[in-house]
């Protein structure tokens with residue numbers, strides 16, 4: 163019987179031990195014992211399934227990955243120590259000198275460093291394309307292009323790309339499509355449905371959702387995951403069993419949390435849109451978003467991130483942030499607590515001014531990761547900070 167998302171997220175569990183515990187145990191062990199010499203030989207020869215060593219696999223990893231595969235509609239996967247180890251491993255395991263990646267210009271800061279500073283050391287080159295100009299992806303393809311890597315929606319520009327179109331482009335040219343689905347989570351969008359071969363996650367964000375652990379995952383086609391598993395087994399980006407346990411538990415509440423994140427975010431975006439001091443507001447499910455129709459087509463809801471700009475540019479943005487009383491100033495996102503970030507001076511400060519402009523980060527852009535507090539309390543804090551930052555302006 164086909165279960166729904168909510169049920170799969172809750173009822174997919176590792177088998178209980180002889181103690182018949184209801185919650186899954188935490189397997190804090192570096193290795194697993196062999197019954198005898200023959201079993202040890204067979205396990206190492208891949209002649210039988212089973213656990214050997216936690217760098218290779220662990221029951222807490224298996225539960226997390228089984229659940230994520232059911233939620234994303236993928237065949238197999240591995241759990242990684244961070245989102246970045248997922249991004250890096252998914253590229254390094256499959257690419258070699260001479261290969262080329264086409265990536266969305268708008269990617270997470272450390273992904274940008276991997277593409278521009280790290281992979282080129284080993285002869286793997288890249289070309290950036292623009293999410294809001296899909297034809298630029300087609301134009302960037304080379305005979306050596308082996309992977310297309312995108313984030314949709316992007317951080318913090320909230321630009322999208324049509325995954326169905328991109329899936330067809332990748333299939334037509336026999337290129338691996340790798341989608342960082344961190345912003346949407348498997349609840350809002352399933353890139354594998356549109357032909358993505360790999361779906362990568364920072365589980366640190368909405369999947370944990372409570373600002374506690376760092377983790378990641380690579381999900382996708384069996385044959386690709388087999389190669390990635392070989393690479394990971396010998397290079398060691400393994401997730402700690404404790405973090406795997408936390409993340410598997412977190413998935414049980416992903417759907418209810420995402421509903422609240424998205425409802426709060428939409429309401430906040432609507433309120434900001436009518437405020438006289440707000441120059442613009444961007445949110446995928448706001449009809450003024452240039453890709454509103456596409457967002458409605460490929461996402462269940464608009465996500466938990468809203469961006470906007472106040473009159474007065476960068477100085478006003480900083481005054482606004484200093485005037486907040488409740489919202490958190492921290493560099494994470496996807497937490498129960500609403501978080502406010504000024505990307506131009508923090509998360510994206512390493513980019514040059516024109517690079518920021520090219521990915522839609524104006525000096526005054528403010529990013530809000532909308533949390534699960536009552537929307538009236540979130541709005542009160544933002545409203546008073548807008549007002550007090552205007553007073554300071556005079």
Ligand SMILES: *Cc1c(COP(=O)(O)O)cnc(C)c1O
Pocket residue numbers: 244245246247249270313317342344345363364365366367376377378
């Ligand atoms: C945070 C983030 C990452 C990196 O994840 P870590 O868990 O911090 O290593 C990658 N991609 C996106 C879109 C992110 O937001």
